[in-house]
Amino acid sequence: MWKPAARIKYSAAGGRWPSAEEARQSLLFSPFERGRLSLAQRTWVPAMVPWRATEDGEVTADVLDWYRRFAEGKPGAIVVEATGIRDIPSGPLLRIGHDRYLPGLEKLTETVREASGGETRLFIQLIDFLTIRRRPEKTKFLQRFLAITEEIRDAIGASGWPEEKVRNRLCELDEDSLEKVLSPRDFESFSRGYRQRVTDVELDEIRDLPKTLPRLFAAAALRAEAAGFDGVELHYAHAYTMASFLSALNTRNDGYGGAPENRVRLPVEVLAAVRENVADDFVCGCRMLTEDCIEGGSSLADTSYFAQRFAGAGMDFISLSRGGKFEDAKAPRVGQAVYPYTGRSGYECMPAYISDEAGPFGRNVEPGAAIHAAVRQAGFDTPIVIAGGIHSFEQAEDILASERADVVALARQSLADPDWFTKVKSGRGTEVRLCEYTNYCEGLDTKHKMVTCQLWDRVDTDKPGVSLTPDGKRRTTAPRWRPDDIGN
Ligand SMILES: Cc1cc2nc3c(=O)[nH]c(=O)nc-3n(C[C@H](O)[C@H](O)[C@H](O)COP(=O)(O)O)c2cc1C
Numbered sequence: 001m002w003k004p005a006a007r008i009k010y011s012a013a014g015g016r017w018p019s020a021e022e023a024r025q026s027l028l029f030s031p032f033e034r035g036r037l038s039l040a041q042r043t044w045v046p047a048m049v050p051w052r053a054t055e056d057g058e059v060t061a062d063v064l065d066w067y068r069r070f071a072e073g074k075p076g077a078i079v080v081e082a083t084g085i086r087d088i089p090s091g092p093l094l095r096i097g098h099d100r101y102l103p104g105l106e107k108l109t110e111t112v113r114e115a116s117g118g119e120t121r122l123f124i125q126l127i128d129f130l131t132i133r134r135r136p137e138k139t140k141f142l143q144r145f146l147a148i149t150e151e152i153r154d155a156i157g158a159s160g161w162p163e164e165k166v167r168n169r170l171c172e173l174d175e176d177s178l179e180k181v182l183s184p185r186d187f188e189s190f191s192r193g194y195r196q197r198v199t200d201v202e203l204d205e206i207r208d209l210p211k212t213l214p215r216l217f218a219a220a221a222l223r224a225e226a227a228g229f230d231g232v233e234l235h236y237a238h239a240y241t242m243a244s245f246l247s248a249l250n251t252r253n254d255g256y257g258g259a260p261e262n263r264v265r266l267p268v269e270v271l272a273a274v275r276e277n278v279a280d281d282f283v284c285g286c287r288m289l290t291e292d293c294i295e296g297g298s299s300l301a302d303t304s305y306f307a308q309r310f311a312g313a314g315m316d317f318i319s320l321s322r323g324g325k326f327e328d329a330k331a332p333r334v335g336q337a338v339y340p341y342t343g344r345s346g347y348e349c350m351p352a353y354i355s356d357e358a359g360p361f362g363r364n365v366e367p368g369a370a371i372h373a374a375v376r377q378a379g380f381d382t383p384i385v386i387a388g389g390i391h392s393f394e395q396a397e398d399i400l401a402s403e404r405a406d407v408v409a410l411a412r413q414s415l416a417d418p419d420w421f422t423k424v425k426s427g428r429g430t431e432v433r434l435c436e437y438t439n440y441c442e443g444l445d446t447k448h449k450m451v452t453c454q455l456w457d458r459v460d461t462d463k464p465g466v467s468l469t470p471d472g473k474r475r476t477t478a479p480r481w482r483p484d485d486i487g488n
């Protein structure tokens with residue numbers, strides 16, 4: 001993973017934990033009611049892909065175990081991982097693109113409801129993504145995939161040569177020379193793997209996204225409602241289709257790109273289609289970025305405007321993330337696909353303990369506060385959820401007390417200790433297992449391996465009843481807080 005040049009090391013500190021009485025009187029553990037969003041406390045476990053679904057995207061026993069473990073901590077809300085809205089193969093990523101997924105998803109909602117005693121609201125993140133291919137082997141790419149154009153012939157002085165001879169000549173060139181000879185897009189396909197963009201409007205399926213996506217999101221939301229979720233989180237963040245529409249890099253000239261008013265159009269239309277399809281009390285929120293954190297990407301001014309538009313269009317909550325883009329991701333090895341959390345924008349999304357002067361803790365709070373203020377200025381009280389390096393009660397309470405956000409989300413801290421919420425609420429914060437922000441979990445995510453935390457995945461792996469990863473080395477869920485509960 002990319003690291004800031006300053007290489008300053010930080011360690012998370014719990015600070016002062018509240019007594020049970022202080023916790024009871026805190027903002028963090030107070031109920032929150034606004035519009036359709038109703039939470040027993042102002043805490044939130046944001047979406048985290050744990051790579052536990054089947055190859056067909058079905059819910060497994062491991063998926064149920066994963067969410068049960070979070071639900072036992074009774075946070076205000078859990079957002080189920082990014083779940084694909086199309087009925088297309090996408091590896092072990094959860095899917096909701098067909099009614100056949102309903103029985104598995106129903107089990108998931110029942111499991112969370114039971115484990116949290118009905119205290120935790122359950123949302124599911126709906127994602128669309130475009131085609132991405134693995135980085136090809138050099139000869140294969142140059143001999144088979146690359147289209148030989150006049151520009152390429154001109155660049156290597158091969159006008160009139162038979163195609164085979166041109167390809168053979170290209171195979172003799174090193175990477176630097178190929179960069180000069182190929183178009184930037186072809187060179188990207190060669191050196192990183194082919195990646196579709198929302199601006200590839202010469203492709204029918206890309207041109208038609210504004211027609212197809214509202215229906216796909218609406219159908220997925222209807223399934224989520226049928227499966228018993230309390231609501232959906234439209235994934236408008238990171239490297240995926242909807243975030244790419246919002247990005248300042250979106251130059252489509254069909255009314256869905258260019259100026260911010262056009263870039264926000266499809267996300268607003270998707271929300272309208274979803275809202276039209278679901279019951280009146282069903283929650284429809286979104287996840288979006290405070291900043292793209294890439295060259296030429298959306299700024300805080302753009303995103304403040306987007307948030308105002310979403311609020312005006314009736315979004316029930318706006319959950320803020322940051323960065324996580326393809327554009328600055330590390331080039332993958334041959335045979336692997338590029339991964340969006342490997343560059344600087346990836347660092348901004350999941351800041352790790354080796355950081356710069358700003359540090360990894362609460363890095364998204366100030367940009368989030370600016371968006372919160374912009375939404376309020378526009379006259380809306382849409383709940384704003386903030387995430388990024390938050391792990392202590394003091395941090396969380398301070399964010400709420402200073403009205404920089406309305407709900408506080410802990411992703412990696414919840415993974416490190418899913419009992420964080422119960423421990424802190426009951427005055428036993430000193431027993432919290434603090435996240436060390438090493439991004440070991442994220443490394444597993446990058447390799448599409450079952451995500452676990454290094455602080456607990458080797459603990460008591462030989463105890464009966466402990467579920468292990470396929471290689472038998474790591475436990476799949478955090479050990480229980482009170483060992484006398486069940487014994488695993
Ligand atoms: C393993 C892992 C998987 C993640 N998957 C998702 C995801 O599916 N959707 C999403 O919006 N964010 C995802 N994230 C980002 C988190 O929701 C969160 O925004 C980020 O980790 C920063 O919060 P934190 O510092 O509390 O961990 C993931 C993070 C991790 C560590």
Ligand code: SF4
Nearest residue numbers: 435436438439441453
């Ligand atoms: S592996 Fe555990 S300690 Fe390390 S960043 Fe992930 S959750 Fe935190």
